[in-house]
Amino acid sequence: MWVITLFEQENVRIFEYAEKAEATNALKNFSKYALLSYTK
Template sequence: MWVITVFEQQDVRIFEYTNKDEATKALQGFSKNAVLSYTK
């Protein structure tokens, strides 16, 4: 599972994806405060 974690001023939002290509496309829509990671 691919996970995008978005850090905002006082919030943390997490989005889950099953496909890496889908996750990387979604990551481009976020600001600098986002991290893409993979977990089993």
């Protein structure tokens, strides 16, 4: 599972994706305060 963690001023939001291509495409829409990671 691919996970994007988005750090906002007062919040942390997490988005889960099944495929890497989908996650990297979604990452382009977030600010520079986002992190892409993979977990089994």
